[in-house]
Amino acid sequence: LFHAQEYVKVLNEALEMAGNASPEAAEAIAKINEELELDYIREDFDKLLNSMGEGSGRIRSIVTTLRSFSRLDHSEFKAVDLNEGLESSLLMLQNKLKPNIKINKHYGNLPLVKCHAGQINQVFYALIDNALDAIDSSKKPGELTIRTASEPGWVTISVRDTGTGIPAEIQDKIFDPFFTTKPVGSGTGLGLSVCYQVIVQAHGGRINCVSRVGEGTELIVEIPLTNQRG
Structure with a gap:
């Protein structure tokens, strides 16, 4: 040129x-x-x-971004920057970032985390995608807040939306395979189930949900820095 x-x-x-x-x-x-x-x-x-x-x-x-998201060059466990993975997931979902959705990013100073980056990025993608859908379902402007932090032995990733929220009586089912709160034909019910498998079973971490109807939902992922598998 x-x-x-x-x-x-x-x-x-x-x-x-x-x-x-x-x-x-x-x-x-x-x-x-x-x-x-x-x-x-x-x-x-x-x-x-x-x-x-x-x-x-x-x-x-x-x-x-696609290479970072899929981590084709990192098929095994390897130390990576999780904040970078969150940014890649947001960029992949850019078409769903509507003008009435405010994005708040509060990234902590994280150490590199040994993990299967491709799987972890799929978790980030699913959590952010669900949050955007929840805000869209509320039919009003909303906010998506992503936080990361490091504490002794763990890193924490929080994805919070101001969407419709999840009723208390079904919150213990959201990680079950094929369970979904979305309308028929809008979801497979596998997203959070896969997230649970990746975080808990494959990486020895934790994933929890805090939600109130009409106020929104927060998914909290914790990944250990020690005794990691792989």
Whole structure:
């Protein structure tokens, strides 16, 4: 793109010099200008190239995010930055971040955590996705708050929404396979069940739910820093 910009710049300068050299050249250049729309090239080509540059930059960012999210290069347990995983999950769900949803991020200074990054990112994705759906179901503006913190032996990740909330009588069922609070056809009931398997069974951690109808839900994930599996 840089070389194309330089080429157009030199071409414009050459045409101006030729036009100033003789009336005949100026007339010929004016005709070429009309046929080839050189005015457009002079005025808008830089903007077009800049847009192409920005577009390619966004593509690189998306590819980097997808790689970070899936962690294809980290198929085994490896020390990773969980805050980075949360950011990747948010970017993956960007199409669901509506203007009436405020995002609050409070990331603590976390140590690198030894885990299966691809699985953990799937948990983050599911928790944030559920939170956004809950806010959307409330039919009113809401907030999604993500917090991370480190304490001796553990890191804590909290995903809280101001959505519809979960009735107390079914809160102990939300981690059961195929159980869902979403309308028929809107959910498989596997999201939180998989989260439980990944956090508790695969990583020796904990996952808990705090919810009140009409106020919202908070899912709290705790991952140990010591005696990790893998």
